[in-house]
Amino acid sequence: xxxxxxxxxxxxxxxxxxxxxxGRLVCNRCYDHSRSxxxxxxxxxxxxxxxxxxxxxV
Ligand SMILES: [Zn+2]
Ligand SMILES: [Zn+2]
Numbered sequence: 001x002x003x004x005x006x007x008x009x010x011x012x013x014x015x016x017x018x019x020x021x022x023g024r025l026v027c028n029r030c031y032d033h034s035r036s037x038x039x040x041x042x043x044x045x046x047x048x049x050x051x052x053x054x055x056x057x058v
């Protein structure tokens with residue numbers, strides 16, 4: 001399901017995705033599709049200290 005609206009993170013009008021953690025609707029640019037969470041909930045973007053699960057593969 002795709003919904004359009006205003007992203008609460010960047011403020012742009014776009015198709016929105018639901019964050020699995022905070023439940024907010026954020027745009028594609030503010031959404032981590034690999035984790036199904038917004039960038040504010042995605043580990044590694046904000047809290048780099050909690051990114052130990054990352055393997056370092058680029
Ligand atoms: Zn956004
Ligand atoms: Zn979130």
